Amino acid sequence: MSDAVRLTQVRKTYGKGSGAVTALDGVSIRFQRGTFTAVMGPSGSGKSTFLHCAAGLDRPTEGSVELDGTELTQLGEKKLTTLRRDRIGFIFQAFNLLPALTVAQNITLPLRLAGRRPDRALVDQVVRGVGLAQRLGHRPAQLSGGQQQRVAIARALVTRPAVIFADEPTGALDTRTAREVLGLLRQSVTEAGQTIVMVTHDPVAASFADRVVFLADGRFVGELAQPTADTVAERMTNLGAWAGVA
Template identity: 70%
Template sequence: MNEAITRTVPEAITLQAVSKVYGKGRGAVAALREVSVGLPKGGFTAIMGPSGSGKSTFLHCAAGLDRPSAGTVKLGGTDLSGLSDTKLTELRRERAGFVFQAFNLVSSLTVSQNITLPLRLAGKRADRARLAAVLQRVGLTDRTGHRPGQLSGGQQQRVAIARALIADPEVIFADEPTGALDTMTARGVLVLLRETVDTMGQTIVMVTHDPVAAAYADTVLFLADGRIADSMHAPTAAGVADRMIRLGAWAR
């Protein structure tokens, strides 16, 4: 007799009853309200929602950039709530990668130096083979000596992605990574992010306002009023846009 075997995918990030409140008294604002969710290892999750829904706060709490007012956040098996600021900084440096809308590159450093900066800050030497592999993956092998001012916006974002990848992090957190790019350039960046999931098993959590960008993810979580209001697996741009329209009406 054959029995079905259930395989559970390990969670890269777990939020349990996470709330975040800014301010006190009558001026207090609840950005997250008892959010509980697990994000799978090796998955690509997009976070969407109307303005003020809590999506950036969600990412900041999940990444250990901000501490929740209540609840717990775990990266792998590590509970972030019990870590000191110093330990949180070390964890982010060693186990997380970050990609932001503004690229956040150091203008005086070359492409290679920008990519390896997190390693140098951690007191580690950059492995040449690892650097070469990352440069090839992001298509910047012929730009290693260039500085950010000599690169296009898309190339600068590829440098930021390479910088996030260099330490082989458990999770890459991307906050509006295509927000400053034109449509065609944004598509190239999204394809690159998708490929890091499919070929490297990388975990990505991406905040975006763009339904087209969200369609590159495996799952979209929709936030409204600080809560997870809905989710969509195998999303399409049209489906995400329709859900956002309905969420916007619901949030009002």
């Protein structure tokens, strides 16, 4: 199985001299196509910096980031913007929907920005998959939080991205709705072969993934395969204690 994303010896430092802060400290990791990976770690461990560098939203100070066979660190801003639009899907805690647009318009927005005609069959398939067929004419303000996140998921899926990066995608949702949304993400991996990398602090959310990787002090310090909420919570507790002593 080939890699959708590969980071090699990635360092990210903010500031210079004595005031420099290293957010990522020589990170090397791979994410295979068709897999669901959760990234966890204590507050300040580098999770957000990792996601921003892996997704081409920020440039590493050193090292390389390869996405779908393309080395991101060598791209100019214009090509990087095009790659993010065409090959990457994003799902955030804040749903980031445009309030003046309908559900249908929000879902197909990335395609229209790219000048691509929406594939009606694919759009219909995605819309049915996330349970929004009866909501296409609604605007975000007319939807619940869970429905808005479903729109965001559909928007991320409709471009057939090489990878979806999710940053705390269930952080604003109640427990039941969060499980439904995570089930949709799991389904997109199992049934459609999507690749998902999700940053989360929630052991239950992480249990939907194929594996969990743990960050502490800007380094990956371990992983779990086929995680359960209990095994993730136990590892995080130990990780937190270890990170506090280090």
